[in-house]
Amino acid sequence: MSQAKPPSDKILLEVKGLKKHFPIKRGILFSKQVGAVKAVDGLDLFVREGETLGMVGESGCGKSTTGRLILRLIEPTAGQVMFDGVDLLSLNKSEMRNMRRKVQMVFQNPYASLDPRMTVGDIIAEPLRVHNIFSSSREVKKRVRELLDCVGLNPSYTERYPHEFSGGQRQRIGIARALALNPKLIIADEPVSALDVSVQAQVLNLLNDLQAEFGLTYIFIAHNLSTVNHIADRVAVMYLGKVVELTSNKNLYANPKHPYTIALMSAVPEPDPEFMHSAKKRESRIVLEGDIPSPVNPPSGCRFHTRCWEVMDVCKTQEPPLVDTGDDHFVACHLHPAVGETPLKTAG
């Protein structure tokens, strides 16, 4: 998505070796750990200031968990999350709470993420009150009205309750709440997937407008590749708890490198019947066999080797790191070796 202002080269967020293993316990009285769901298992990525990074992957690949780990809504098992020069994982509770002013979240389900017993005004004012931004309630009210106006809702709606709004309007309320503290980074977890097609476009356009107006950086998590490719400047493709490819949306569409990305792209049905019914499409479609392996016991070596049609012997034993293959195109695959020495561009 091209913006009025191109994203800078400054890296706002860098994640290295992030892990989250959810323990599996057996027994009630003397429960012991018998295994772990490796939801996120050694994830690397970086986000530049002012850009939108899209994260795609199928259910269970760990994309939502990653969003929550960055905000420390769940505690990571290991890894490093550098935000604006600060390691978020080294902060204590109150420091982290302060940091959340700068990193906010928009949730997937606009029906569940707004308290039905609070008015819209109270919902949007809550972050302002929690962080004691204003001394008088008059200022809070003024800011709330300003925010409603920002997201395209009538400022007089402050006394209404969430049930009086449609899905698209509720998602706008969720966005207004995320904007309240003037954050730098907004993590949006499937913000449009619960909305109707014609309303999705309204919310996507709103997110774009707000980014241009406030210089926001987004991490946009979604399972729909077309939506992500539309809104994002760069896209991270995830498979079984890891990023397998990270590059610009143009590179990803024109020149996908990781076999999983290629299969994923070819599986997306395009709204073009002539192409979809053509022999070319039938031939180019790669239908992956079987299901995603369990994250409890991920395959050895490259996690995709059990379903990959280009699998080599080395894939079964050695795990490929995410490396720069040139032209800002990072891939974790033995078929695509690194250009130069740097495994991943580091901050600073």
Added chain:
Amino acid sequence: MAEDVLLKVIDLATHFHTEEGTVKAVDGVDFEVRRGEVLGVVGESGCGKSMTSMSILRLVPKPQGKIVRGQLLFEGKDLLSLSEEQMRKIRGNRIALISQDPMTSLNPVLTIGEQIMEAIQLHQGLDKKAAKNKAIEMLRKVGIPAPEKRVDEYPHQFSGGMRQRAIIAMALSCEPQLLIADEPTTALDVTIQAQILDLMREIKEKENAGIIFITHDLGVVAEMCDYVCVMYAGKVVEATDVFTLFKTPSHPYTVGLLKSIPRLDDVKDRLEPIDGQPPSLSKLPKGCSFAARCPEVQDICRQKEPELKQVGVNQYTRCLLRDEWNPGEPA
């Protein structure tokens, strides 16, 4: 051609009586399904697409809901004139439903095999052993590995894609003439969706059944369907073949819908959304129900209700602003 028509729906209307007034969930739906053809029914939530399929199966929730008007001619017989007992012989046998959510449409306390056998025993009168063999054969047909073993497993032991395959196996077990697939891949990931769509295409070609494919995903429509009905606020607003629909859409709603979706092959700076949201079905405005969101709206649209009329060789539209097709002139 005429004997190829499997189901003809004429002016179907299903209304619900609620405290807030009459909700016209389906109110003027006409279409035909032919053998070996996939009819797509597209629309946003609440447009009445699922209730249309429930009406065809006569599974409208009682007593609030009622089919108030219309005809459902299935192989020449009006389904609405049948007794409940006769209808039960058709449901799951001649007409089968593939439902949306593979997580909730299977019974968690029965094995997959028992659930497939139920329909086979009921409709085909096979004994338990023969029915089980048939169930195994059906599971093999839809690509479940080791079906002899899998047949005795419970739904929770199946992944989402496999559950949807099991539901398809169940729907196909009595060799139905008409399959109604209500968002069969919406709950699935794209790579699994591709597997299921392949399977359904195979079934269409092999069994020569008619399929009604309900979805909101225009990409899936482009891939699967031969003929498409676009629904809005309980009515069919446009009906045409899939190529015409995407090349020269006629109804302003269809045009808007096609412009509002992001595409992989054509990344735009801005999407063009349709303003506003669908109207409440209990308080439909006078005139055309799309008038409030229509970019081409005229005064007359708020007064006169449009009829579905032919606007091209194979294209029907419910819009006052489109001219009726005159076969004498080029369309």
